[in-house]
Amino acid sequence: MKVKEDTLDLFYGMEFQHVPPFRTQLLKWIGNKQRFAHKIASYFPKDIRTYREPFLGSGAVLAALQPPNAVGSDIFGPLMEIWRCLHESSEKLTDWYRTRYVEFITVGKTEGYERIRARYNANPNGPDLLFICRSCYGGVVRFRKSDGYISTPCGIHDPINPKSFAQRVQIWRRRTGGANFRQMDFEEAMSLAHEKDLVYCDPPYVCSQTILYQGQGFSLERLMQAIADCKKRGVRVALSIDGKKKSGRVDCELEIPDGLFEREVFLDCGRSMLRRFQREGESLEDEIVHDRLLLTY
Template structure:
């Protein structure tokens, strides 16, 4: 018999304690998990996340069962490597740390390793030493972010063995978001945090997202989440607080609320500011 389980096991309960995500990812939701935890359901059968990124919400909730996916194959490969061989990934990252310099960064950026461990360590190394932790590829799929200012490759918070334990109950997929959401069922909790693309946008970063995630994808996502809600899944999604997004989810009869966060994805500190995002809610709480 399928029973709902209490969601997550933060520090002080039965879980492994506080887990710090090992990646810095544009649009990451550490702030949401820390400051707005009340938006997440307290009980569910399985956690489903189709846009995994840095997995901030997953690591905060630590669900016993999860279906995790992302369109970025290198990212999912990295999670699989940490789940199965955490020590080997840590050892490879330490080797990168010993050689780190400007020249070495661009050498690693140009590499195309094929092994599981090497691919994972390369992504983590580049993520920590590139400009602002941005993951961007050109039309040929080649990572092209320049070297940033940070030199710390191995962090004090790194605990890949604990990350491996938390990931143990998760399925990791590299699939389209719609296919993943369509696997959710009654009592599941779907958390969706897509690239923030809006209709008729004028924002440069969102214009870049449009190449990755079109307005048609936004419409497809809203429809998939509505289907999941009809099957009995609980929905929490985040998106740009823009009239086109609000209208799209109002059409599908989702509840909406706005929350504020600080954005650090900007070329200059003077242009980084507090702004609002949209949280979209559906299903039984």
């Protein structure tokens, strides 16, 4: 089903959000929705009591929506250390990045990156993860299944300079000003939702992210049960999940309970971020991805 954004209210008989594009990225993250976060948010109802995002990642949809009341959460400690620092001390967050950027440039690009990555792997932490996600190859942070070791090599690009990053920090601090950031599992986060809340779920994708952050340990069955529990309580849920890959030639088959979702929308995500990493220098016209957006309302 494809409906123009400016006709959503008439089509569904519900007042929806009208969100302009916002593409100033803070964190690079696999599955980042920055380019089309505004399209996702345009399917959210306008009367949201509290916006909740239990798989926060890069926070792209949260920043595009700019809700006055929100809870952004994730089970991954180093990631949430970054988000909490954004609000608690934006100057410290900027300093984290600046310090590692200087180390990166002074020691030498590849050697500097590998030193920062080795430090993170010895003791996972937010400050090192912050710089790694902006400087690793393709922005694809891969975590080894056995021990969470980051294996992604240094990127060929130059990471943004500290001044540009500091400017982004201030923009993001303002746009997420209504959010409370907490480290917790998605089931706990969703259990706290109340009637009229909106929960947006962007979990690891079943068909494409098994070698990436939390992909190997994620249970779609647990998530579906949590969504069903929310729906019973009058909590609206929107779920981004595998849709079509190989430029629409392949449908991603998922076990989705009958009757759980009221609507299904496919969004053009452009070329696969993971394939760009795996097929450097190749043409990717055959790797256009379409996300599936499922709505319980």
